Amino acid sequence: MSTLVFLEHHDGLIQKGSLGVLARALAVGGQDVAGVIVGHGVADAAASAGAYGVSNVYAVDAPEFEAPLPQPRVDALEAVVTASGATNILFAASVLSADVAAGLSARLDAGLNWDITDFEIDGGELTARRPALGDTVLVTVGWTTTPRIALVRSGAFEPVETGGSATVKDVAVTLREYSTAAQMVEQAQEQASGPSIEDADVIVAGGRGLGAPEGFKLAEELAAALGGAVAATRAVVDAGWYPYSTQVGQTGKSVSPKLYIALGISGAIQHKVGMQNSGAIVAINKDPNAPIFDFADFGIVGDLNAVAPKLAELARARRG
Numbered sequence: 654m655s656t657l658v659f660l661e662h663h664d665g666l667i668q669k670g671s672l673g674v675l676a677r678a679l680a681v682g683g684q685d686v687a688g689v690i691v692g693h694g695v696a697d698a699a700a701s702a703g704a705y706g707v708s709n710v711y712a713v714d715a716p717e718f719e720a721p722l723p724q725p726r727v728d729a730l731e732a733v734v735t736a737s738g739a740t741n742i743l744f745a746a747s748v749l750s751a752d753v754a755a756g757l758s759a760r761l762d763a764g765l766n767w768d769i770t771d772f773e774i775d776g777g778e779l780t781a782r783r784p785a786l787g788d789t790v791l792v793t794v795g796w797t798t799t800p801r802i803a804l805v806r807s808g809a810f811e812p813v814e815t816g817g818s819a820t821v822k823d824v825a826v827t828l829r830e831y832s833t834a835a836q837m838v839e840q841a842q843e844q845a846s847g848p849s850i851e852d853a854d855v856i857v858a859g860g861r862g863l864g865a866p867e868g869f870k871l872a873e874e875l876a877a878a879l880g881g882a883v884a885a886t887r888a889v890v891d892a893g894w895y896p897y898s899t900q901v902g903q904t905g906k907s908v909s910p911k912l913y914i915a916l917g918i919s920g921a922i923q924h925k926v927g928m929q930n931s932g933a934i935v936a937i938n939k940d941p942n943a944p945i946f947d948f949a950d951f952g953i954v955g956d957l958n959a960v961a962p963k964l965a966e967l968a969r970a971r972r973g
């Protein structure tokens with residue numbers, strides 16, 4: 654098995670980002686790809702990965718992995734890498750995965766490339782693409798030693814449901830003493846209504862063109878009419894108009910909804926890298942020379958204060 658994909662899961666559900674990386678790995682690496690899942694009581698979650706096309710999943714299942722802490726997972730992955738002989742280990746970036754990947758890199762003395770937006774596997778050899786120089790260029794990166802560890806931008810790839818089942822192989826792990834030193838004291842979750850921007854099929858994103866924090870009402874109304882989520886540019890989250898958790902782009906989240914509607918967004922490269930994999934991009938901007946029109950699929954040159962309410966009205970009428 655040349656390639657392992659870390660399947661991060663919470664509440665029994667494998668995360669969308671991991672399934673996206675798995676889909677890409679299977680597309681370019683064929684059946685020489687396996688999943689790896691670490692947790693407590695993960696048999697069902699491990700088996701569920703089969704529906705996303707992977708035939709083999711390594712499972713490390715023990716009470717010590719109940720809390721989503723990185724260090725025990727480093728021990729688990731080290732054991733799976735040894736058992737499988739994998740030379741490529743892929744992660745979808747998240748707070749947990751980034752820590753596990755960094756720990757594994759130190760443990761195995763393995764090279765880690767991060768912020769990956771695309772990758773290829775050719776004859777088991779991994780090469781990847783990532784933005785560089787403030788996201789102004791895309792570069793190809795490789796590894797000079799094995800195993801190769803890659804941390805892929807969250808949302809870079811969409812999961813592909815194929816149907817099917819996976820054979821789950823249990824791997825036993827003896828944890829290092831220091832790996833259980835940290836305890837999870839408390840876990841809290843932000844309450845949100847509607848889909849998150851990572852999961853939404855439709856995103857309505859607002860930029861400085863909304864004029865003021867109140868302008869986001871237009872984005873929220875349009876998102877509600879389309880059953881979508883609201884995102885924002887860095888310019889507006891920095892200005893305190895909308896929460897940081899909704900920022901899309903180089904220093905925010907990467908998203909790939911089916912439809913991305915950009916309201917009053919200029920289309921700076923640092924924003925583009927976070928949403929360019931969207932299915933269809935619709936831009937509404939009063940400036941016909943705004944860069945966003947260079948990569949939007951549909952463009953409306955006009956005042957968003959007039960266009961957005963009309964779109965919302967049409968969407969509501971369609972739904973009705």
Ligand SMILES: Cc1cc2nc3c(=O)[nH]c(=O)nc-3n(C[C@H](O)[C@H](O)[C@H](O)COP(=O)(O)OP(=O)(O)OC[C@H]3O[C@@H](n4cnc5c(N)ncnc54)[C@H](O)[C@@H]3O)c2cc1C
Pocket residue numbers: 787859860861862863885886887888889900901902903904905906916917918919920921922923924927937938939940943955956957958
């Ligand atoms: C290191 C670095 C990292 C960065 N990371 C990110 C990131 O993660 N995400 C991100 O988004 N940015 C990021 N940026 C900032 C980025 O460079 C841009 O400054 C930012 O994306 C611009 O946001 P904006 O499109 O909302 O604002 P602007 O660039 O000011 O664009 C506003 C647009 O609204 C249009 N407009 C105004 N009024 C109306 C109206 N009434 N109707 C229709 N259109 C209207 C204007 O024509 C204009 O095109 C980063 C920058 C740096 C240097």
